[in-house]
Amino acid sequence: MPMPSKGKRHSVTARLPIADAEKLEAIVKATNDTRGDxxxxxxTAHLATIDLEALKAKQEALPMAS
Incomplete structure (x- = not known):
């Protein structure tokens, strides 16, 4: 039986330090989860904590170097 679609996705690649990658693998193995999920x-949880409008306003307020 096929898995239901998760909707449109964009692939993002990151290169982790070896120790972090090993820990990630241990976590997903212990939780029976997939690395991607x-x-x-x-x-997603981290991005939900960021106020993008406040971040944009802060960047716009930076003075120009002369």
Missing amino acids: YIVRLV
């Missing part, structure tokens, strides 16, 4: 949850 685990990373998606982490990144």
Whole structure:
């Protein structure tokens, strides 16, 4: 039976330090999760904490170097 679609996705690649990659593999093995689904949850949760409008306003307020 096919898995239901998760909708449109964009692939993102990251190169982790070896120790972090090994820890990630141990976590997904222990939780019986996929690496991709685990990373998606982490990144999505972190992105939800960021106020993009405030970040943009802060960047616009930086003085120009002369």
